[in-house]
Amino acid sequence: MSDNTKVHKIALLGLGTVGTGVYKLVEERQKDEFYFKTGTRLEISKILVRDAKKKRANILPQITITDQWSDIINDPEIDIIVEVMGGIEPARSYILEALNAGKNVVTANKDLLAVHGKELLDAAKENKRDLLFEASVAGAIPIIRPLKQCLAGNHIDEIMGIVNGTTNYILTKMTAEGMDFAQALAKATELGYAEADPTSDIEGYDAARKVAILASIAFHSRVVLDDVYVEGITAISAQDIRYANEAGYAMKLIGVAKNTPSGIEARVHPMLIPLSHPLATVNDSFNAIFVHGDAAGEVMFYGKGAGELPTASAVVGDIIDVVRNIQYGSLGRISCSCYKNLPIKSIDDIESRYFIRVSCQDQTGVLGKIATVFGDNEVSISQFIQKDIVDGNAELVIITHKVFERDIRKSVDALNKLDVVHKVSSIIRVYG
Amino acid sequence: MSDNTKVHKIALLGLGTVGTGVYKLVEERQKDEFYFKTGTRLEISKILVRDAKKKRANILPQITITDQWSDIINDPEIDIIVEVMGGIEPARSYILEALNAGKNVVTANKDLLAVHGKELLDAAKENKRDLLFEASVAGAIPIIRPLKQCLAGNHIDEIMGIVNGTTNYILTKMTAEGMDFAQALAKATELGYAEADPTSDIEGYDAARKVAILASIAFHSRVVLDDVYVEGITAISAQDIRYANEAGYAMKLIGVAKNTPSGIEARVHPMLIPLSHPLATVNDSFNAIFVHGDAAGEVMFYGKGAGELPTASAVVGDIIDVVRNIQYGSLGRISCSCYKNLPIKSIDDIESRYFIRVSCQDQTGVLGKIATVFGDNEVSISQFIQKDIVDGNAELVIITHKVFERDIRKSVDALNKLDVVHKVSSIIRVYG
Numbered sequence: 001m002s003d004n005t006k007v008h009k010i011a012l013l014g015l016g017t018v019g020t021g022v023y024k025l026v027e028e029r030q031k032d033e034f035y036f037k038t039g040t041r042l043e044i045s046k047i048l049v050r051d052a053k054k055k056r057a058n059i060l061p062q063i064t065i066t067d068q069w070s071d072i073i074n075d076p077e078i079d080i081i082v083e084v085m086g087g088i089e090p091a092r093s094y095i096l097e098a099l100n101a102g103k104n105v106v107t108a109n110k111d112l113l114a115v116h117g118k119e120l121l122d123a124a125k126e127n128k129r130d131l132l133f134e135a136s137v138a139g140a141i142p143i144i145r146p147l148k149q150c151l152a153g154n155h156i157d158e159i160m161g162i163v164n165g166t167t168n169y170i171l172t173k174m175t176a177e178g179m180d181f182a183q184a185l186a187k188a189t190e191l192g193y194a195e196a197d198p199t200s201d202i203e204g205y206d207a208a209r210k211v212a213i214l215a216s217i218a219f220h221s222r223v224v225l226d227d228v229y230v231e232g233i234t235a236i237s238a239q240d241i242r243y244a245n246e247a248g249y250a251m252k253l254i255g256v257a258k259n260t261p262s263g264i265e266a267r268v269h270p271m272l273i274p275l276s277h278p279l280a281t282v283n284d285s286f287n288a289i290f291v292h293g294d295a296a297g298e299v300m301f302y303g304k305g306a307g308e309l310p311t312a313s314a315v316v317g318d319i320i321d322v323v324r325n326i327q328y329g330s331l332g333r334i335s336c337s338c339y340k341n342l343p344i345k346s347i348d349d350i351e352s353r354y355f356i357r358v359s360c361q362d363q364t365g366v367l368g369k370i371a372t373v374f375g376d377n378e379v380s381i382s383q384f385i386q387k388d389i390v391d392g393n394a395e396l397v398i399i400t401h402k403v404f405e406r407d408i409r410k411s412v413d414a415l416n417k418l419d420v421v422h423k424v425s426s427i428i429r430v431y432g
Numbered sequence: 433m434s435d436n437t438k439v440h441k442i443a444l445l446g447l448g449t450v451g452t453g454v455y456k457l458v459e460e461r462q463k464d465e466f467y468f469k470t471g472t473r474l475e476i477s478k479i480l481v482r483d484a485k486k487k488r489a490n491i492l493p494q495i496t497i498t499d500q501w502s503d504i505i506n507d508p509e510i511d512i513i514v515e516v517m518g519g520i521e522p523a524r525s526y527i528l529e530a531l532n533a534g535k536n537v538v539t540a541n542k543d544l545l546a547v548h549g550k551e552l553l554d555a556a557k558e559n560k561r562d563l564l565f566e567a568s569v570a571g572a573i574p575i576i577r578p579l580k581q582c583l584a585g586n587h588i589d590e591i592m593g594i595v596n597g598t599t600n601y602i603l604t605k606m607t608a609e610g611m612d613f614a615q616a617l618a619k620a621t622e623l624g625y626a627e628a629d630p631t632s633d634i635e636g637y638d639a640a641r642k643v644a645i646l647a648s649i650a651f652h653s654r655v656v657l658d659d660v661y662v663e664g665i666t667a668i669s670a671q672d673i674r675y676a677n678e679a680g681y682a683m684k685l686i687g688v689a690k691n692t693p694s695g696i697e698a699r700v701h702p703m704l705i706p707l708s709h710p711l712a713t714v715n716d717s718f719n720a721i722f723v724h725g726d727a728a729g730e731v732m733f734y735g736k737g738a739g740e741l742p743t744a745s746a747v748v749g750d751i752i753d754v755v756r757n758i759q760y761g762s763l764g765r766i767s768c769s770c771y772k773n774l775p776i777k778s779i780d781d782i783e784s785r786y787f788i789r790v791s792c793q794d795q796t797g798v799l800g801k802i803a804t805v806f807g808d809n810e811v812s813i814s815q816f817i818q819k820d821i822v823d824g825n826a827e828l829v830i831i832t833h834k835v836f837e838r839d840i841r842k843s844v845d846a847l848n849k850l851d852v853v854h855k856v857s858s859i860i861r862v863y864g
Contacts, residue, residue, distance in 0.1 A: 025585055025727055036771040037584055134582060140728035142582030150566060150574030152469055153457055153748025278734065281713060295457055295745035296572035299735035302710065303728060313727035316585025330762030339468040
């Protein structure tokens with residue numbers, strides 16, 4: 001199956017951070033290594049950029065830099081298109097055209113997959129071509145292939161992970177140095193961990209896209225971005241984190257996907273993780289994903305979730321796999337596996353433990369009134385902790401047993417109506 | 433590529449813990465799931481056991497239980513042979529015969545792969561058949577496929593892991609409850625974490641086999657069991673663990689494989705891991721493997737390294753992959769990738785930090801004499817800690833900077849000749 005003279009030509013769409021990483025890694029490994037690993041040679045022949053006139057000293061002169069999609073889609077020598085431009089359009093149209101033209105596609109585009117995954121995978125299947133996207137979730141961490149292959153014997157019922165490095169970095173800073181959110185975000189921006197517009201990260205949408213992709217694969221039923229309940233970390237205070245730590249928890253932005261008898265839960269929100277749990281020690285910009293399967297038990301994957309070379313690592317792994325499939329005539333070997341159509345649960349119907357911070361009057365009888373509200377709404381309390389007096393108000397932390405979200409919401413509405421309650425400052429879900 | 437009527441027949445060699453797990457999992461998933469995942473159906477048709485007359489109420493009556501290998505190797509309907517009998521012979525001969533007869537093989541047999549891996553993989557390649565072995569290292573944890581595929585774009589320079597659950601359980605018990613080795617081993621045996629003859633686990637050979645397999649794949653150069661330097665945990669005392677903890681380290685049995693410019697290091701020995709390192713919190717019978725690649729950076733894989741269903745999870749993942757390869761005509765798609773022939777480094781030439789516990793006379797001038805011995809042998813000291821007085825002797829803990837193993841050995845020989853030294857109780861490598 002090896003042919004020393006055959007060269008597979010790749011086109012790169014986009015030359016931003018990830019595109020540059022892919023370019024560097026392919027150039028670096030191009031000599032003999034690809035040949036030994038795949039029995040063939042591969043090279044990047046064309047790169048699509050926005051401005052083809054810009055000087056790019058680091059790109060080898062024999063590579064065609066173009067801003068014309070037609071130069072790529074009409075080139076019959078190109079076998080593999082690597083889409084690392086990001087965003088929905090024109091990436092979606094390009095990928096569809098590429099697949100329909102019989103080309104294979106490797107993409108890192110979570111925005112696209114979390115919304116148009118079905119359409120793209122259907123096109124791949126119809127054309128018997130590969131559409132691989134290991135890099136779309138958690139960068140360098142192998143997760144898509146382990147789920148689709150290594151763990152294929154399992155019924156996976158839960159995935160839980162830290163899948164956004166920016167927010168994990170911010171929360172780590174807030175925890176370690178007592179910074180407030182704005183300070184930590186500024187630091188993250190300064191160090192390049194946060195983008196100029198950090199909305200998608202800090203509001204949880206980036207993580208939500210990854211949850212949609214992971215849930216679809218793990219549960220064999222399509223989950224899209226709109227199915228994922230999302231809360232970001234902008235409302236988290238240093239105070240919340242301190243109280244959480246004192247109670248034995250780390251504050252993390254967690255993506256959760258559960259396959260329950262009443263439907264799929266897919267959500268992203270801050271969560272208190274017990275300090276003894278492996279996810280509690282995943283710090284800085286690292287990502288980690290826990291998977292629970294009925295046979296495997298708990299499996300965790302940890303590593304860099306973003307960055308030029310970590311993401312390129314995943315992309316190049318996919319490219320090598322496509323080349324193997326071309327060599328062996330097995331393109332489309334692993335395609336969409338969403339053969340079920342499971343309902344999505346409303347956030348009201350999820351069950352969780354909760355950490356609730358209440359600012360209230362510092363007088364006798366208050367605890368009783370608050371406890372009564374919870375009792376009236378079927379919320380069972382696990383811990384009631386009296387914290388500091390802040391601005392003349394007593395700070396109270398309540399940690400509940402496992403209860404329905406709708407009952408928490410009712411309780412909070414009722415608490416906010418109590419004359420002794422100044423405000424409910426935080427409602428944060430607790431692991432377990 | 434799907435054919436609802438086609439059934440792929442599997443033979444199981446062995447019906448011990450793993451065999452039973454594979455049987456249960458295949459039966460459980462047999463209905464529609466395999467069909468949806470592979471486009472075909474699969475079933476276990478024959479099981480090879482030592483005593484075919486033994487009653488086995490849990491096995492479906494339509495499955496042939498046999499003690500005759502000929503019943504299996506001569507059955508043309510069997511596409512896939514799952515070898516979970518363990519040991520070298522007859523497993524080796526059976527696998528070779530199976531591959532030569534054009535059957536595909538899935539195995540969990542690390543003993544065999546760590547010694548005869550090349551011979552078996554060569555036979556698979558020659559016959560253009562699959563020989564998959566995800567279950568041979570770290571049970572349920574996806575590691576072989578991630579190394580061969582997801583991380584294929586990387587130069588991997590280091591693998592470090594806790595790959596033996598029995599010893600990790602024993603060390604966890606010794607750490608958490610101050611048990612000595614014998615007590616903790618007895619507890620592990622009682623709970624079924626240690627086998628009746630625990631030698632292979634506690635002396636480090638089981639871990640060494642996994643290191644040989646991982647190093648071969650990661651560095652593309654064959655490493656066999658004999659290439660791996662091995663020290664077990666039988667000499668570790670509760671005292672060592674306590675002193676290590678006090679200095680900020682956890683005691684773990686670590687498998688290490690490094691690809692250095694002067695050759696491959698492959699070794700298994702106890703190691704002190706900083707408490708802040710993710711491996712330090714891998715407790716009980718859990719396994720974890722760290723991989724460092726030049727593009728991906730640090731990636732970690734965590735989960736159950738043994739047990740009926742966790743190991744079956746990996747085996748069934750491999751079975752599904754073989755079936756996909758049969759369906760797509762791509763058998764042998766990923767085979768042996770040892771295309772280099774790198775030298776193996778002697779343990780004398782490795783560099784490490786060391787924790788050395790010395791029992792010596794409790795008098796002035798002793799520290800100076802001991803420090804002089806280290807200095808004379810090019811060993812630079814990082815910490816000198818005076819511990820308890822035990823049986824009239826002062827306990828001293830020395831933690832070195834990174835030095836050559838041969839210099840440590842010379843130092844220890846010289847220390848043992850000093851009149852003020854009672855004995856060198858422990859020499860344990862330190863991470864970093």
